[in-house]
Amino acid sequence: MSVTHFTFGVGLLGGPGVGTTAMVLRLKNDRFVSNQNVTTVHDSCLKVIPIDSKTVCKLRVYDNVFKDNPGFTPVNLYRGISCAILVYSITDKQSLFHVKAWADEYERIHGGVLFMMGNKCDEEREVPEGDADQLCEAIGCKKHFLVSAKTGEGIEEAFKEVAEYLVEDEQEDEQQNDTIRLGETRETPTGTSSGSCRCRPH
Numbered sequence: 425m426s427v428t429h430f431t432f433g434v435g436l437l438g439g440p441g442v443g444t445t446a447m448v449l450r451l452k453n454d455r456f457v458s459n460q461n462v463t464t465v466h467d468s469c470l471k472v473i474p475i476d477s478k479t480v481c482k483l484r485v486y487d488n489v490f491k492d493n494p495g496f497t498p499v500n501l502y503r504g505i506s507c508a509i510l511v512y513s514i515t516d517k518q519s520l521f522h523v524k525a526w527a528d529e530y531e532r533i534h535g536g537v538l539f540m541m542g543n544k545c546d547e548e549r550e551v552p553e554g555d556a557d558q559l560c561e562a563i564g565c566k567k568h569f570l571v572s573a574k575t576g577e578g579i580e581e582a583f584k585e586v587a588e589y590l591v592e593d594e595q596e597d598e599q600q601n602d603t604i605r606l607g608e609t610r611e612t613p614t615g616t617s618s619g620s621c622r623c624r625p626h
């Protein structure tokens with residue numbers, strides 16, 4: 425049976441200290457590294473997620489730097505991504521304000537699918553869940569996940585849901601493009617369609 429592979433870039437965007445590096449390391453090695461250093465070099469990891477018996481999704485997950493100043497993020501980071509995950513820490517109210525700033529910057533530079541993740545759910549909550557849910561809805565995030573890079577809670581499930589969403593979205597786009605191509609063939613036999621594809625199926 426042939427298996428279709430999809431690859432998508434996912435950017436982890438959020439304020440300083442919310443745990444994006446811990447999240448990338450959790451995805452990479454399935455362990456927690458208590459890293460106190462501010463990230464100064466962009467890192468990424470490749471997470472392979474089986475969707476079903478015929479579909480595999482690879483997520484290239486990008487950490488980022490300049491956390492307290494979204495405007496300084498290299499535009500290249502946005503170019504490679506199909507969706508952004510806005511990360512905040514449930515222990516830090518300020519990090520929810522950063523989510524809003526990052527969402528605005530993402531919309532300005534790139535635009536597209538957004539998810540939200542509240543990290544450090546192994547700790548006592550400082551950010552009321554209702555506030556985070558409200559912001560999630562206001563900025564148009566598809567879903568708000570609660571996770572812990574420390575214990576691993578919710579991480580696998582959250583990234584699997586993101587992968588499933590992206591694959592489904594891409595498959596719908598492909599179907600629509602096929603329909604348009606059929607229409608074009610009927611009306612203009614020499615016409616070509618160049619749908620922009622945000623993934624690299626191979």
Ligand SMILES: Nc1nc2c(ncn2[C@@H]2O[C@H](COP(=O)(O)OP(=O)(O)OP(=O)(O)O)[C@@H](O)[C@H]2O)c(=O)[nH]1
Binds near residue numbers: 464
């Ligand atoms: N309790 C708890 N601590 C966490 C979790 N994730 C990260 N931390 C801690 O939070 C601090 C910041 O984690 P990082 O992964 O470096 O956060 P970051 O967002 O990459 O930070 P910068 O690169 O400085 O912006 C570190 O002390 C981590 O050990 C978590 O899920 N639970």
Ligand SMILES: [Mg+2]
Binds near residue numbers: 445446461463487
């Ligand atoms: Mg970091």
